[in-house]
Amino acid sequence: MIEYFIGHVNYWLIVAVMMVGLYTLMSRSNLIKKLAGLAVFQTAVILFYVSLGKIDGGTVPIVADGYVLYSNPLPQVLMLTAIVVGVATTALGFALVIRIKEAYDSVEENEIAEMDAKE
Amino acid sequence: MIEQITILLVVIPLVFAPITALFKNNTAAWSITFLVCLVCFSISLYMMLDVIDGKHVIYELGGWRPPWGIEYKIDALNAFIALIVSGIASITCLYAKHSVAREIHNDTIPLFYAAFQLCLLGLLGIALTGDIFNLFVFLEISSLSTYALISMGKNRKALTAAFSYLVLGTIGATFFLIGVGFLYAASGSLNTADIAVRFDTFADLQLVETALIFMVLGIALKAAIFPLHSWLPNAYGYAPSAISVFLSATATKVSIYVLYRILFDLYPIQYWVEMLLPQILLSLGCVAVIYGSYRAWQQIEMKRLLAFSSVAQIGYMIIGLALINQNGLTASIMHLFNHAVIKSTLFMGAGILLYRANTTDLGSLRGLGAEMPWTFAAIVIAGLSLIGVPGTVGFITKWYLLQSAVESGQWIVVVTVVVGSVLAVLYVWKIVESLYFNTKRKLHIQHVESGDSKISTTPATMAIALWIGAGLCIFFGLNTELSFDAATTAALSLLNQQG
Numbered sequence: 179m180i181e182y183f184i185g186h187v188n189y190w191l192i193v194a195v196m197m198v199g200l201y202t203l204m205s206r207s208n209l210i211k212k213l214a215g216l217a218v219f220q221t222a223v224i225l226f227y228v229s230l231g232k233i234d235g236g237t238v239p240i241v242a243d244g245y246v247l248y249s250n251p252l253p254q255v256l257m258l259t260a261i262v263v264g265v266a267t268t269a270l271g272f273a274l275v276i277r278i279k280e281a282y283d284s285v286e287e288n289e290i291a292e293m294d295a296k297e
Numbered sequence: 298m299i300e301q302i303t304i305l306l307v308v309i310p311l312v313f314a315p316i317t318a319l320f321k322n323n324t325a326a327w328s329i330t331f332l333v334c335l336v337c338f339s340i341s342l343y344m345m346l347d348v349i350d351g352k353h354v355i356y357e358l359g360g361w362r363p364p365w366g367i368e369y370k371i372d373a374l375n376a377f378i379a380l381i382v383s384g385i386a387s388i389t390c391l392y393a394k395h396s397v398a399r400e401i402h403n404d405t406i407p408l409f410y411a412a413f414q415l416c417l418l419g420l421l422g423i424a425l426t427g428d429i430f431n432l433f434v435f436l437e438i439s440s441l442s443t444y445a446l447i448s449m450g451k452n453r454k455a456l457t458a459a460f461s462y463l464v465l466g467t468i469g470a471t472f473f474l475i476g477v478g479f480l481y482a483a484s485g486s487l488n489t490a491d492i493a494v495r496f497d498t499f500a501d502l503q504l505v506e507t508a509l510i511f512m513v514l515g516i517a518l519k520a521a522i523f524p525l526h527s528w529l530p531n532a533y534g535y536a537p538s539a540i541s542v543f544l545s546a547t548a549t550k551v552s553i554y555v556l557y558r559i560l561f562d563l564y565p566i567q568y569w570v571e572m573l574l575p576q577i578l579l580s581l582g583c584v585a586v587i588y589g590s591y592r593a594w595q596q597i598e599m600k601r602l603l604a605f606s607s608v609a610q611i612g613y614m615i616i617g618l619a620l621i622n623q624n625g626l627t628a629s630i631m632h633l634f635n636h637a638v639i640k641s642t643l644f645m646g647a648g649i650l651l652y653r654a655n656t657t658d659l660g661s662l663r664g665l666g667a668e669m670p671w672t673f674a675a676i677v678i679a680g681l682s683l684i685g686v687p688g689t690v691g692f693i694t695k696w697y698l699l700q701s702a703v704e705s706g707q708w709i710v711v712v713t714v715v716v717g718s719v720l721a722v723l724y725v726w727k728i729v730e731s732l733y734f735n736t737k738r739k740l741h742i743q744h745v746e747s748g749d750s751k752i753s754t755t756p757a758t759m760a761i762a763l764w765i766g767a768g769l770c771i772f773f774g775l776n777t778e779l780s781f782d783a784a785t786t787a788a789l790s791l792l793n794q795q796g
Contacts, residue, residue, distance in 0.1 A: 219468070226475070226478055227478050230478060230481070256430055259434055260433075266441055267463065270441055270445060271460070274448055274459055277456050281456055
């Protein structure tokens with residue numbers, strides 16, 4: 179049991195990071211903080227992929243004498259794309275927050291909901 | 298030859314979107330977009346006719362052999378979805394010219410069309426690709442452009458709607474990504490066909506089950522399956538009219554297509570039947586139909602009413618999927634097409650009302666039917682299709698759905714379809730009543746210069762697009778050959794794949 183726990187310690191930590199992100203996202207009413215939570219949540223998934231490909235003592239994947247055990251490079255390549263997607267999402271999110279700030283003069287979700295309800 | 302053409306569906310919008318963004322001239326931007334949509338539509342139609350008899354077309358990107366390279370595998374289902382998306386995009390684009398000119402700030406119109414093309418590209422990409430990570434990327438391309446497009450709505454509520462859709466959509470996509478990661482960890486592959494072939498070798502791993510749950514949850518959020526639909530009514534309600542038309546007809550449909558692929562292609566049917574997934578989906582579908590229709594009936598604003606009705610219609614598709622038999626699946630796939638036609642027509646009608654009267658509030662639209670008889674006739678035709686009156690497209694799906702439900706003895710589905718139809722009568726009646734039968738009320742039109750003659754006429758392109766939609770509602774209700782053949786071939790290939 180202990181061995182199982184320690185053997186998967188990276189995954190436990192990643193799950194913790196993921197939950198921190200998701201919790202921030204759900205519990206905060208400030209839109210900027212929500213986006214920060216979202217970014218943390220996405221980052222946890224990126225970490226998850228990268229740690230999937232890692233092998234103890236593994237080297238870079240090159241064909242040469244003396245290199246037998248190598249880490250899988252594919253998850254890292256995939257995550258380059260996912261990082262780009264994540265950056266684009268966050269950027270778009272911030273752009274929306276700026277527009278919301280201009281339109282409502284607030285970035286607090288509850289205040290915005292109140293203003294919407296009044297209309 | 299046909300293999301090379303398939304990739305053009307993705308490449309053409311990808312190349313032309315940035316070019317469109319560079320233009321300053323609105324008409325030029327529109328013309329390019331319209332041309333791109335038409336070309337994509339012709340390619341999809343050509344592809345559809347090629348694969349309708351059950352043939353496959355395979356294109357390997359960059360010449361890399363799958364499972365290493367990304368492969369585009371086109372069968373009847375892909376081609377059908379691509380046809381729906383590009384067809385609706387063409388109609389929307391025809392419709393959009395004047396609608397967009399009225400609703401969107403002049404400087405951002407070329408950017409609007411660029412984002413529109415990117416959204417089209419993403420949706421087509423999802424339909425074509427046979428690689429699950431590639432699918433995630435296309436999903437995000439279409440979603441990101443969708444968030445931007447929704448936020449361009451006139452009402453400031455469009456901004457908050459776009460923001461909450463961004464948050465939920467990203468959570469959905471990230472869940473999907475986690476699922477893909479789990480499945481990759483178990484199988485070592487990202488190619489759908491490759492995973493399906495070798496499924497037995499890793500089926501015992503707990504990871505595989507978790508992967509399925511994550512992927513289904515993520516996609517259910519994107520497809521707005523009850524109870525994960527909370528983003529949809531606001532997003533469709535406050536988006537610019539043209540975008541409501543396009544998204545209501547394509548975005549959720551494409552997500553449901555992904556669900557078919559995951560459940561029928563990637564995983565063996567037996568595997569998720571043991572997880573009780575069909576029962577769960579069936580119950581959620583039934584609740585969605587009743588709840589969506591009921592909430593639609595309560596709305597007093599036409600676009601929100603239509604959006605809630607979409608939640609209900611998605612329920613029908615899920616029910617058809619969850620019945621797992623030939624008729625049910627055929628009904629579900631046909632409903633993707635039928636609902637796309639119906640809902641785009643209705644949203645186009647609502648958009649014309651917004652254009653002419655500057656409101657879609659049912660209370661303020663009272664009695665306008667007499668003044669705009671043709672627009673309302675089209676709305677009524679589409680409304681009747683939504684209810685499922687014989688002779689319209691809506692009837693065909695409900696007929697097959699009922700047949701399938703009786704076949705498998707799911708009486709609850711029969712009850713749901715009947716109750717759902719009654720509620721549909723009620724909410725469609727609500728529109729008809731306020732437009733035709735209530736006494737006329739003087740409209741208070743805001744933000745329009747007085748004496749502007751534009752207010753009294755519907756632009757020809759909008760009317761043509763609306764009537765193409767209404768015409769299709771009837772045409773495919775009477776002449777079901779194309780949609781039925783395509784749906785049957787697709788359903789057969791989904792069910793028989795695993796022998």
